[in-house]
Amino acid sequence: MARKKSLGDGPVLRGQILECASRLFYERGFGATSIRDIAEGVGISSSTMYHHFTNKRDVLHAIVSRFMTDFVDATLPTLCDQSLSPTERIRRTVRLHIEISDDRRPELLVGNPIRYALDPAQKEQGVKLQTIYHDAVRDTIEEGARTGEFTVENVSITTMAVLDMLNGIREWFSPDGPLTRAEVIDRYVDLIMTILAARPATGRGPAL
Amino acid sequence: MARKKSLGDGPVLRGQILECASRLFYERGFGATSIRDIAEGVGISSSTMYHHFTNKRDVLHAIVSRFMTDFVDATLPTLCDQSLSPTERIRRTVRLHIEISDDRRPELLVGNPIRYALDPAQKEQGVKLQTIYHDAVRDTIEEGARTGEFTVENVSITTMAVLDMLNGIREWFSPDGPLTRAEVIDRYVDLIMTILAARPATGRGPAL
Known part of the structure; x- marks a missing residue:
C-alpha cells in the first residue's frame, strides 16, 4: 500500500x-x-x-466554491468575448455548460444539501458566483435581442428557462444511456437557438 | 388553545x-x-x-406520494384527452404544471433529500409516478410531431428540456418578485410552443 x-x-x-x-x-x-x-x-x-x-460543512463549501469558481472562469471569457456575435457566444457557452456539468457531475450533485448544510456566508458566496454567470448569460441574450439576432419577449424569463434546461441535464443524462454527449450538446444548441428565435447572420429569415 | x-x-x-x-x-x-x-x-x-x-422517512414518503399522485391525477386527463389537439394538451399541461408547482411549493421542495432519505421501494414508487407523467408528455409531443403540428428533431431530448424548464421555475419564482404568475405561465407557454416549433391549426406558417 x-x-x-x-x-x-x-x-x-x-x-x-x-x-x-x-x-x-x-x-x-x-x-x-x-x-x-x-x-x-x-x-x-x-x-x-x-x-x-474544520468540519464537514467546510468540505462541502470548498467543493461548491471550487466548482463554481472553475465554472465561471471557464465560461466568462466566452460570454464576454466581444469579438464573437451573441449567437456564437451562446452556442459555445451551451457546449461548455454541458461538458463541465458532465465531467464534474459528483461535485455538482452535492449541491443538493447546500440549501440547509451551509452557513449564510458560505451560501452567499455560492450565490454570488452563480449570479455572475447568470448575469453574463442574460446580458448576452439582451445584446443579441438589441442587435436583432435574437427575438425575445422577456429576457429574464428566457434566461431562466435556458439555464434550467441546461442545469437539468445532469440529473438524467448518463453516458451509458441511448444518447451520446455530443448528440445532447447538438440538440441543446439547436433548442436554445430556437428559443432565442436566432436568425442566421445573413438575416435571411428564422433559423428554424 | x-x-x-x-x-x-x-x-x-x-x-x-x-x-x-x-x-x-x-x-x-x-x-x-x-x-x-x-x-x-x-x-x-x-x-x-x-x-x-413509523418514522420521519415515512412522513417524507407520504408527502412525495401524495403530491405525485395528485399531480398525475390533475394532468393525465388533459394529456390523454383525444378531443384536444396535442398543441392544446401541451398548452394546458404547461399551465397546470406551473400552477400546481407554485401552489404546493413546500411539498415539492422537500424532494431534495429524497435521493438519500427514502428506501429503494419508496423511491421506486415516486419514480413510477414521475415516469407516468413524463411518458404522457412525451407521447403527446410525439403525436404532435406525427400530425405535423410540431417539428421535433429528437422527442426524448425535447421532452426532457421542456420538463426541466418547467421544474426549474419553483426554484426561482417568487410571488413577491417582479413577475406575476400569469406572466410566467404565458411566457412559458410561448417558449414551449417555440421549442416544439408549433404551427397554428390553420397551417399558415410558424406560430412565432
Missing part, C-alpha cells in the same frame, strides 16, 4: 480530499458521510484531515 | 401532519426536523404521531 499522506503534500492533498469527498457525498449523501470516511478514502489520518478543514 | 387532536380525527389529521411536516422540512431541512417538532406543530402527542407514521 502507498505511504500515508501527510501535511507536506499541501494543495495536491487538498484537491484529493475534495475529489474523494464529492464522490462520497454523491454516492452516500452528505448526511451519511463522516469526516473519518473521507480521511479513510484519501488514505490520511483524521487529524491531517482536520488540519485542512 | 384548541383541544389536543387525537386518533379519532383520522384522515383529516393525516393531512394536517403532512401539511405541517412539509412546511418544516421546507423551512429547516429534513435533517433538522424531528418527529417531535412535527407533532408539536400539529398540536398532537408524539404517540399519536407514531400511530400514523
